[in-house]
Amino acid sequence: MKAAEHRVTGIDATTLGAWLLALLWILPLLYALFAAFHPPEYATRFDLLAPITLDNFRRAWNAAPFARYFFNTFVLVTLILACQFVLCTLAAYAFVCFPFRGSEVIFMLVLIQLMIMPEALLIENYRTLSRLGLLDTTLAMGLPYLASAFGIFLFRQTFKTIPRELEEAAHLEGANALQVLLRVFVPLAKPIYVAYGLVAVSYHWNNFLWPLVVTNSVETRPITVGLQIFATVEQGIDWSLVTAATLLSVAPLLVAFLIFQRQFVQSFMRAGIR
Amino acid sequence: MKTSRNAIYGSLLLLPAAVLLWTFTYQPILVTIVDSLYSTPRGRRPARFIGLDHYETMMADPVFWKSLVNNLIYALTTIPLSIGLALAMALLVNAGIRGRALTRMAYFTPTVLPMVAVANIWMFFYTPDYGLLDQMLRPFGLGGNNWLGSSETALGALIAITVWKEAGFFMIFYLAALQQISPALIEAAQLEGAAPSQVFRRVTLPLLMPTTLFVAINAVIGAFRLVDHVFAMTKGGPDNATMLLLYYIYQVGFSFWDTGYAAALTVILLAALALIAMFQFGYADRRVHYR
Numbered sequence: 001m002k003a004a005e006h007r008v009t010g011i012d013a014t015t016l017g018a019w020l021l022a023l024l025w026i027l028p029l030l031y032a033l034f035a036a037f038h039p040p041e042y043a044t045r046f047d048l049l050a051p052i053t054l055d056n057f058r059r060a061w062n063a064a065p066f067a068r069y070f071f072n073t074f075v076l077v078t079l080i081l082a083c084q085f086v087l088c089t090l091a092a093y094a095f096v097c098f099p100f101r102g103s104e105v106i107f108m109l110v111l112i113q114l115m116i117m118p119e120a121l122l123i124e125n126y127r128t129l130s131r132l133g134l135l136d137t138t139l140a141m142g143l144p145y146l147a148s149a150f151g152i153f154l155f156r157q158t159f160k161t162i163p164r165e166l167e168e169a170a171h172l173e174g175a176n177a178l179q180v181l182l183r184v185f186v187p188l189a190k191p192i193y194v195a196y197g198l199v200a201v202s203y204h205w206n207n208f209l210w211p212l213v214v215t216n217s218v219e220t221r222p223i224t225v226g227l228q229i230f231a232t233v234e235q236g237i238d239w240s241l242v243t244a245a246t247l248l249s250v251a252p253l254l255v256a257f258l259i260f261q262r263q264f265v266q267s268f269m270r271a272g273i274r
Numbered sequence: 275m276k277t278s279r280n281a282i283y284g285s286l287l288l289l290p291a292a293v294l295l296w297t298f299t300y301q302p303i304l305v306t307i308v309d310s311l312y313s314t315p316r317g318r319r320p321a322r323f324i325g326l327d328h329y330e331t332m333m334a335d336p337v338f339w340k341s342l343v344n345n346l347i348y349a350l351t352t353i354p355l356s357i358g359l360a361l362a363m364a365l366l367v368n369a370g371i372r373g374r375a376l377t378r379m380a381y382f383t384p385t386v387l388p389m390v391a392v393a394n395i396w397m398f399f400y401t402p403d404y405g406l407l408d409q410m411l412r413p414f415g416l417g418g419n420n421w422l423g424s425s426e427t428a429l430g431a432l433i434a435i436t437v438w439k440e441a442g443f444f445m446i447f448y449l450a451a452l453q454q455i456s457p458a459l460i461e462a463a464q465l466e467g468a469a470p471s472q473v474f475r476r477v478t479l480p481l482l483m484p485t486t487l488f489v490a491i492n493a494v495i496g497a498f499r500l501v502d503h504v505f506a507m508t509k510g511g512p513d514n515a516t517m518l519l520l521y522y523i524y525q526v527g528f529s530f531w532d533t534g535y536a537a538a539l540t541v542i543l544l545a546a547l548a549l550i551a552m553f554q555f556g557y558a559d560r561r562v563h564y565r
């Protein structure tokens with residue numbers, strides 16, 4: 001998949017249009033940066049010479065338990081990612097290497113979850129977790145997502161492209177089923193694991209509705225829900241504070257994205273082509 | 275021998291995922307359908323079978339109809355707009371412009387940000403008088419708009435955010451597809467004397483059809499799934515102008531605690547998603563040109 005050769009020419013109408021659109025697209029973020037780094041009186045008055053301050057970030061950090069929210073999100077995303085990797089790998093391995101009567105039908109059933117996501121069933125899933133006594137726990141936020149149809153589908157497509165000769169060679173050397181999986185399939189699918197991982201991290205870092213429904217304490221609430229509760233209280237009063245808090249909460253993902261931009265974009269492409 | 279070994283290994287490997295999928299996808303689908311035929315249990319009064327009563331209530335419920343119509347308007351505007359913009363962005367980035375990495379990054383950045391967070395930033399744009407939009411419109415004598423507070427503009431305001439957030443995401447898929455188109459095809463068309471616009475319409479666009487379908491399906495699911503900005507900006511108001519189906523389900527289920535009626539509403543959402551799935555597998559897959 002070699003990028004097409006491009007002759008870089010002068011600035012023409014196409015380039016100008018592309019840049020204008022880019023500027024328009026990044027404008028909300030630029031505004032947020034402006035408001036967050038300047039004193040509140042400049043939030044609605046644009047002045048390039050306005051004094052720069054970190055005070056808004058300090059106030060936001062002290063106004064809500066953001067450190068705790070970050071920790072909660074981190075634990076949640078780690079839990080989901082680790083379980084998805086294991087569960088989806090095992091399931092994909094079963095579909096590719098141990099087909100049995102009816103496993104094709106089961107695979108079609110798995111694909112239903114691509115369409116009907118856990119959010120659509122939030123009332124019933126809430127009751128299930130309430131019956132299990134798991135409301136307001138990190139596990140409850142993660143459970144409906146641990147078996148991902150998308151992950152199973154993606155890993156299955158990848159495993160199918162791995163030559164069976166490699167699997168047979170490993171068997172001849174005396175490797176058992178688990179060793180074949182860990183030494184042949186998983187290493188060869190590494191780029192797909194990275195791709196899936198980045199997509200899953202950004203999905204669950206940003207997820208809001210389900211965590212909102214199942215959490216009700218500072219100890220479990222992820223950053224998205226925490227930010228929303230904070231902003232609802234402060235809304236329309238202090239834009240500098242709200243934008244500072246917003247930037248704080250997106251900073252880890254945004255910084256990671258800016259550093260690993262190429263990998264992010266390629267990962268989203270890989271996960272999308274399938 | 276081989277088959278029975280496969281069956282044992284296969285089912286053991288599938289077991290953990292199957293248990294979770296059963297508990298949080300299939301079982302809730304079935305229970306939701308059954309629950310929609312029962313009354314909501316209240317206090318010591320248990321749920322009793324009431325047949326299609328919830329659905330009759332629904333037919334007479336103006337908020338339900340409003341949310342359904344809003345959701346359709348929302349889907350039918352955000353999807354073509356974000357797909358069209360995504361295609362334009364991909365073509366621009368692919369056209370060998372200067373600063374293409376930076377441009378691509380600018381388009382894609384909204385995708386990695388949480389909807390609730392960007393909604394907070396956009397809130398400022400829409401603020402009456404002080405907001406950026408009003409400040410820009412004031413010199414033309416068009417200030418004083420309450421974009422989120424008036425029922426004519428509130429849904430449009432949410433649509434704008436969604437398009438802004440999703441276009442860059444869909445651009446990625448078009449970029450990937452554009453890079454897979456063989457330059458020989460384009461050159462062949464050019465040798466035949468095709469103008470650039472003809473090459474685009476007759477060669478590029480048909481080859482992008484599978485991508486367009488994939489993106490469109492994703493966009494439809496998104497239009498029914500993502501209501502985070504409704505929470506952050508309007509809570510369905512003013513006067514239900516931004517009520518979307520999933521938000522209404524949330525409200526009925528968790529604010530009014532009418533779980534029976536919420537189940538019936540969920541059945542409608544599931545039916546809509548099932549219709550889309552059937553369209554994808556039955557109709558669209560056959561119509562789209564695959565290489």
